[in-house]
Amino acid sequence: MQGARFAFGPFVLDPDAGTLVRNDGPVAVSHRGLKLLAALVGRPGEILGKSELMDAAWPGTSVEEGNLTVQIAQLRKLLGPNDDGGEWISTVPRVGYRFTGAVEQLGVAKQKPLPLPDKPSIAVLPFVNVSNDPEQGAFADGLTEDLITDLSRVPGLFVIARNSSFAYKGRAMDVRTIAGDLGVRYLLEGSARRAGGRVRINAQLVDARNGDHMWAERFDRSVDDIFAVQDEVTGKIVEALLGRLRTQPSRTRPRNLEAYDLCVRARRLIDDSPQMAREAHLMLTRAVLLDPDYAEPYRWLAMNHWMGWVHWGGPTEADRGVALELARKAVAIDPNDAGCRWILAYLLAYERCFAEADAEFARAIELDPNEADTWAALSDIAVLAGRVDEGLENIRKAFRLNPFPASWYYLTLGQAQYAAGDYEAAVDTLRRDETYRTSSRRFLAASLAQLGRLDEARAEVELFLVGNPHFTTRHWATTEPFRDAATLEHFVGGFRKAGLPE
Structure with missing residues (x-):
């Protein structure tokens, strides 16, 4: 039901905006969880079958039923008991x-459109899979992601990040509304069908200001020509928006389409949960075996190892060593991929190879100034180096390029706000991550403590330590890539006030 919001108990769910609010305070919920909750709340009292729910949360993807069980358990924990206990x-x-609570359908929530950038701005909406095989959904998603990456590397364009574009997947909305939400003038939309060794792609560029179609074309080629088609579409868009072609250093393309599909599917899973990240690890490992000269799976394997998803319970020293090796491999294979560069830069910073990290971040931004994740990661590193104003500016750039980001953006913003001494803003930001991303609680506790709200700070500490029982401030201070003693002392002081273990 397009545009509808739903109220139940202390919650208001806005599926279109991708938000869940409790007592006027935002609650962080995963993308899959939001899809499941929207499906259940939209039909209260009805029994929704497992296959129907899995289609709602993982459209076009074959996943184990256990993933649905995990997501439902996380939703129950997030929502807590209803009014009857x-x-x-x-x-x-x-x-x-079945959703058992009473649900009230509300009107449409209006949000203020984002201002347009001072350059041609575009969002690539998820291409629709029109084949008879739902497994080909990964192919359509990969096509969309590649077009976003290729366009974002063009100087003179402003391109919305993947996470925010995919917030509109499967949603029939007016182009003017989408463009207003994302703060862009142009939208690229289309469909894809792959079957029998052939690929058929329809693409059209829309001026959302008046709804006019600026360019449209149909491609019917051999599947082996898919990346040539992507280059052609990119060229047509750039010519339409900038009036001339601009070439960028070429990226290394995969040679094996099965490896390509595996990588696209794995990227969806990495941030969902440790269980799904393990599945992603298996997919990425298979992709490397199929196409050892394809950089993308090395990049995401590096993050999987660095985040500790491979062995659960947090990364070991060996994991981090493997992660750095994989990130270097990705850059060696494709030195013109900004995504590979920023991940290497981030890992290098944590190894305290600061000069090399700074150079890699600079190169990533040079290759792709629209890569929102680069700006968000650089914000983290800049704040810990004592460049707090720069860190705040970087995370603001990241949010503008990615208005509907992953939850770690909020952690990064809250950390920067704490470093700037804006504790009230930090509390507002970090509460968005409550229960979902427990690592943010240490910064929330420190912010509350600095405001003198010690009871609240202690409560956050207790919750944080449930998920991080071995945390000590001393160990944290030695593992984070601080370059500024005053900034380090500011964080340590807040942790001490909050009562985090020494």
């Missing part, structure tokens, strides 16, 4: 789930 979501054995 029971669960909002009940299990119907061997069938599915």
Whole structure:
């Protein structure tokens, strides 16, 4: 039900905006969890089968039923008990789930459109999979992501990041509304079909200001020509928006389409949960075996190792060593990929190879100034180096390029606000990550402590230590890539006030 919002208990769910609010305070919920909750709340009292729910959360993707169980458990924990002390979501054995609470449908929530940048601005909406095989959804998603990457590398364009473009997947909305939400003038939309060794792509460029179609074309080629088609579409868009072609250093393309598909599917899973990140690891490892000269799987394997998803419980020294080796391999294979560069830069900073890290960040921005994740990661490193104003500016750039980002953006923003002494803003930001991303609680506790709200700070510390029982301030201070003693002392002082273990 397009544009509808739903109220139940202390919550308001806005599926279109991708937000869940409790008592007027935002609650962080994963992308999959939001999709599941929207499906359940949209049909209260009805039994929704497991296959229907899995289609809602993982459209066009084959996943194990256990992933649905994990997401439902996380939603129950997030929502807590209903007014009667029971669960909002009940299990119907061997069938599915049902939303048991009373739901009130609200009107459309209006949001202020973002201002347009001072350059041609565009968002690439997810291409629709029009084949009869839902497994080809990964192909359509990969095509969309590659077009976003190729366009974002063009000087003179402003390009919305993947995470925010994919917030509109499967949603039929007016182009003017989408463009207003994202703060762009132009939208690229289309469809893709791959079957029998052929690929058919329809693409059109829309001026959202008046709804006019500036360019449209249909491509019917051999599947082996898919990357040539991507280059052609990119060239047509650039010519339409800038009036002339601008070439960028070429990226290394995969030689094996199965490896390409595996990588696209794995990218969706990495941030969902440790269980799904393990599945992503298996997919990426298979992709490397199929195409050892394809940089993308090395890049995401590096992050999987560095985040500790491979062995759970946090990264070991060996994991971080493997992560750095994989990141270097990715850059060696494709030195013109900004995504590979920023991940290497981030890992180098944590190894305290600061000069090399700074050079890699600079090269990543030179290759792709629209890569929002680069700006967000650089914000983290700049703040810990004592360049707090620069860090705040970097994370603001990241949010503008990616208005609907992953939750770690909020952690990074809250950290920067704390470093700037803006504790009230930090509290507002970091509460968005409550329960979902427990690592943010240490900064939330420190911000509350600096405001003198010690009881709240202690409560956050207790919750943080449940998920991080071995945390000590001393160890944290030695592992984070601080370059500024005053900034380090500011964080340590807040942790001490909050009561985090020494």
